[in-house]
Amino acid sequence: MGRLKFLLAALLIVLMSVGAEAKDVRPIGGFAKQIFSRTTFDDDNVPLLNQQYATLTLPNDLKAQYPKLARALAEYNTALTRQAMTMRERSTAQAREQRSNMREYFHAYYSNNDLIVRRADSIVFSVLDDGADYLGGAHGMYGWVGVNFDVETGKRLTISDICTNADGLVTTILEQLRAEYDERGFYENLDEKMIELVAEDTINFVIEPRGVTFIFNPYAIAPYASGMMVTTILFSEQPSLFKAKYRQAPKAFAQTLDFYHPIALELNGRRATIYVNDNQETCTVMLDGREVTAAISNPKMPTYVHTADGHNYLYVDGFARQDGFSAVDGECLTVFKLDGELEIYDRLPYTFKQLRDLEGASDETGWWIMTDPNGIQFDEPRAMSDMHSHIGAVNSDGTFSFG
Numbered sequence: 329m330g331r332l333k334f335l336l337a338a339l340l341i342v343l344m345s346v347g348a349e350a351k352d353v354r355p356i357g358g359f360a361k362q363i364f365s366r367t368t369f370d371d372d373n374v375p376l377l378n379q380q381y382a383t384l385t386l387p388n389d390l391k392a393q394y395p396k397l398a399r400a401l402a403e404y405n406t407a408l409t410r411q412a413m414t415m416r417e418r419s420t421a422q423a424r425e426q427r428s429n430m431r432e433y434f435h436a437y438y439s440n441n442d443l444i445v446r447r448a449d450s451i452v453f454s455v456l457d458d459g460a461d462y463l464g465g466a467h468g469m470y471g472w473v474g475v476n477f478d479v480e481t482g483k484r485l486t487i488s489d490i491c492t493n494a495d496g497l498v499t500t501i502l503e504q505l506r507a508e509y510d511e512r513g514f515y516e517n518l519d520e521k522m523i524e525l526v527a528e529d530t531i532n533f534v535i536e537p538r539g540v541t542f543i544f545n546p547y548a549i550a551p552y553a554s555g556m557m558v559t560t561i562l563f564s565e566q567p568s569l570f571k572a573k574y575r576q577a578p579k580a581f582a583q584t585l586d587f588y589h590p591i592a593l594e595l596n597g598r599r600a601t602i603y604v605n606d607n608q609e610t611c612t613v614m615l616d617g618r619e620v621t622a623a624i625s626n627p628k629m630p631t632y633v634h635t636a637d638g639h640n641y642l643y644v645d646g647f648a649r650q651d652g653f654s655a656v657d658g659e660c661l662t663v664f665k666l667d668g669e670l671e672i673y674d675r676l677p678y679t680f681k682q683l684r685d686l687e688g689a690s691d692e693t694g695w696w697i698m699t700d701p702n703g704i705q706f707d708e709p710r711a712m713s714d715m716h717s718h719i720g721a722v723n724s725d726g727t728f729s730f731g
Contacts, residue, residue, distance in 0.1 A: 354450045355578040356394070356479075357700030358387035360682065361443050363693045364412075368420045374436075376423040381412040381441040384455070385694075396482030397453055404475065408441070408457075415439060419463055426464050437463050444584045446536050448699035451576055452485075453477045454535045456543075458586060471545030471556055474534030486529040490540070490574045497561075497569050498522050501542055504559040505549075513554035521549055537577040537634070538594040539563050540570065560592035562599060580636040580722075582698040584629060593632065595640055595666060602666070604630045604642070611644050611662070618670040622662050624648055629680045631698045632666075633722055640666040641673070641726045643698070645680045661706075663726045673726055678706040678718070704728070 361382045368377045383405040391398040419437050427434040439461040447454040454476045462468035476485040483489070491497050502522055505514070515521065525531040532543040539562040546552040563575040585591050587606045592599060603614040611627040613620055624646035631643045642664040650657040656675040665673035682694030696705045701722040708718060720730040 353576045353578050355581050355700035355702070356390060356448050356450060356453075357698070357703040358390050358705060359445060359448060359697040359699055360385045360705075361445075361695050361697060363442070363695070365693070366416070368416065370424055370427060374427070376427065376436060377416065377420050378436060378438040379412065379416055380439070381408060382443040383408055384443060384445075394479055397477055397479045400477050400482035400484065401453075412439075412441070422464065435462070437461070438468075439463070444586055445697050445699055446534050446541075446583045447581070448697075449537070449578050449581065450479055452535050452574060453479055456534055456586070467552070469546070472532070472534075472543045472558075474532055474541070474543055476533070476535045485535070487526060487531050487533060488529050490535065490570050491526075492571055493569050494526050496566075498526050500561055500566055500569065501559060504561070505544075505557065508559055509550075509554075509557055513550045513557075515549055515551075518549055535574060536560070536583060537581045539565075539592070541592070556589070558589065562592070562594050564594060564597075565599070580634060580701045582631055582633045582701050582704075582722075584631050584697060585642075587627075587630065593640075596638070600666075602632070602642070604644070611646065613642060613664050613670065615666060615670045620664065620670050620672055622648075622664070622672045623651065624662055627662075629695060629697075631680075633698070633701050635701055635722055635724055637724050639724050639726070641722070642666060643676075648675055665726065676728060678708055678728065680706055683707045 361384050363380060363382045365380045367375050367379070370376050384401055386398055386401060419439065423437045440459065442458045444456040444458050445454070446456060454474065457473040457475060459473070460468060460470035477483065478485055487497070502519060532545070532548070534541050534543065539560045541558055541560040544550070544557040546554070546556060550557060561569065563570060567575060585602070585604055587604050590601050590603045592601055594600070600616050605612040605614070606627045609623070609625055610621050611624040622644070624644060625648070627644050627646040629645045633641045633643065643661045644664070645661055648654070648657055648660050648662060653672060654675040656677050659679040659681065661676045661678055661680070662672065663674040663676060665671050680696045680698065682696060696707070698704045703719065704722065705719050718730060720728040723729050
């Protein structure tokens with residue numbers, strides 16, 4: 329009887345834990361980012377440093393619902409601002425000194441940091457700190473830093489918090505890197521370095537709805553000339569490597585992508601690689617060997633959306649002209665359909681740019697961030713008399729609905 333009670337109790341614990349892991353995961357939305365721009369000048373009005381950095385904002389209802397996440401992001405914003413101010417002070421002084429030595433050969437410094445939200449739901453909030461700078465050396469530097477928070481606790485996650493098998497993780501990362509990149513580009517101690525990064529909990533990564541992307545900036549595992557290297561382990565391909573809690577994802581979600589870097593997604597049950605390229609006047613989307621180019625001036629905020637009924641779209645903000653494809657022009661969202669044949673699918677007369685916040689704030693630009701396809705926020709550039717923001721949802725055909 330005692331053994332039976334023990335088995336029943338053990339079974340109950342298992343069932344309770346499974347139920348906890350299988351709870352409904354909800355996308356959370358309403359995030360925005362503020363981008364601050366400033367140029368510092370020498371005494372004779374010559375630019376010394378062009379700086380841009382971003383912080384995140386949360387709506388009040390989200391702060392109330394997820395207070396620990398709100399507190400963690402507030403501390404993160406404070407750290408980003410303090411870092412930007414410190415960098416500005418030091419780099420301006422360094423640039424001024426270098427200019428006095430180099431005279432006409434001096435080139436202004438720059439420092440650009442953007443925030444790219446890759447996952448936002450009731451389990452995980454993840455963002456990429458995308459940085460690029462030139463501070464007077466032989467060349468500039470760039471890279472990503474993944475920042476991942478447990479939404480319920482506000483804890484910043486390391487790889488040991490989400491991984492179940494460190495040895496298996498190292499093996500999988502090495503196998504994928506060698507398959508995706510030229511073996512000759514790596515340092516000779518690649519295996520030892522990977523073991524060290526995982527064991528010391530310092531590996532750079534971002535948690536996404538369908539997998540984990542590992543980031544190796546220039547010099548991390550290869551020379552600068554090899555560039556930044558990333559590899560994504562999809563949960564569906566290696567479920568045993570990660571805890572069940574973090575493998576869950578909402579049925580519908582959205583994530584911001586980046587220009588110039590290939591991103592691995594899971595589309596219709598298979599791995600796919602998407603690459604979005606911006607050349608100021610056009611935006612080119614490449615998906616598993618297929619390619620389509622749209623006429624979009626100054627494209628911004630490429631956002632991937634997966635709807636609850638399984639459709640996949642990419643939205644790109646920018647300025648478009650009337651053409652044979654669409655009568656919409658001006659600030660708008662160009663929609664690319666990713667299912668079946670890759671195509672330019674639609675143009676919608678909305679923008680993620682926060683138009684109201686631009687009035688009287690020349691050094692600050694705000695952007696709505698789409699993370700919940702059922703609770704998106706955007707502005708309508710045509711309603712110049714009352715630039716109120718809209719809240720709506722993505723329909724299965726990629727258009728927006730309201731109410």
